[in-house]
Amino acid sequence: AQSVTQLDSQVPVFEEAPVELRCNYSSSVSVYLFWYVQYPNQGLQLLLKYLSGSTLVESINGFEAEFNKSQTSFHLRKPSVHISDTAEYFCAVHPQGGSEKLVFGKGTKLTVNP
Amino acid sequence: AAGVIQSPRHLIKEKRETATLKCYPIPRHDTVYWYQQGPGQDPQFLISFYEKMQSDKGSIPDRFSAQQFSDYHSELNMSSLELGDSALYFCASSPRRTTGAGAGYTFGSGTRLTVV
Numbered sequence: 001a002q003s004v005t006q007l008d009s010q011v012p013v014f015e016e017a018p019v020e021l022r023c024n025y026s027s028s029v030s031v032y033l034f035w036y037v038q039y040p041n042q043g044l045q046l047l048l049k050y051l052s053g054s055t056l057v058e059s060i061n062g063f064e065a066e067f068n069k070s071q072t073s074f075h076l077r078k079p080s081v082h083i084s085d086t087a088e089y090f091c092a093v094h095p096q097g098g099s100e101k102l103v104f105g106k107g108t109k110l111t112v113n114p
Numbered sequence: 115a116a117g118v119i120q121s122p123r124h125l126i127k128e129k130r131e132t133a134t135l136k137c138y139p140i141p142r143h144d145t146v147y148w149y150q151q152g153p154g155q156d157p158q159f160l161i162s163f164y165e166k167m168q169s170d171k172g173s174i175p176d177r178f179s180a181q182q183f184s185d186y187h188s189e190l191n192m193s194s195l196e197l198g199d200s201a202l203y204f205c206a207s208s209p210r211r212t213t214g215a216g217a218g219y220t221f222g223s224g225t226r227l228t229v230v
Contacts, residue, residue, distance in 0.1 A: 036221075043204060043222060043224045100147070100162070100170075101147065101162060101170050101172060102147075102149075106155075106156050
């Protein structure tokens with residue numbers, strides 16, 4: 001079985017500041033890792049994913065995440081946030097091979113203040 | 115590009131009533147997943163279908179059932195509704211057969227069910 005821990009339930013930051021949203025996972029098998037973003041009253045949108053290859057993955061809107069196998073982490077970072085980045089961010093995993101059911105973390109609510 | 119379509123967007127039901135949620139996957143996607151997200155909670159996996167057969171089952175109550183039809187759309191049937199069933203229900207689809215696991219799926223916008 002897999003589990004995901006998002007260490008911070010809420011992260012308030014000022015606009016243009018850097019941010020890191022932490023995600024650690026536990027699994028007895030190799031996993032694929034995902035970050036989803038959920039804007040208020042909207043659905044889940046895939047932000048970025050790690051399947052294989054380079055451990056640093058980037059999204060089109062400036063976010064990046066680095067897979068660290070030894071620390072079983074997949075932290076999400078952005079060097080300079082915008083007001084529009086205010087949303088809930090979910091880290092998720094599913095095992096390589098077999099079931100594709102996603103196991104989500106509890107989410108981190110990012111609030112960007114002017 | 116076509117996305118995952120869920121209907122209805124909002125649904126209000128009384129306790130003990132039944133509800134049917136529908137999901138239309140992206141064309142050529144063969145796998146459908148259902149998730150439930152309670153207020154302030156993370157999404158929880160309910161059930162999935164691959165090529166019209168149930169492929170995995172999560173924390174789905176016995177009062178709920180689901181199926182995938184020949185056109186790959188799926189329906190989640192919920193009976194004897196309880197107040198605690200109020201949640202956002204997401205459907206997602208993936209091209210599992212053609213792309214393989216790990217491709218990541220596309221979520222619909224969800225159906226917000228309110229039980230009063």
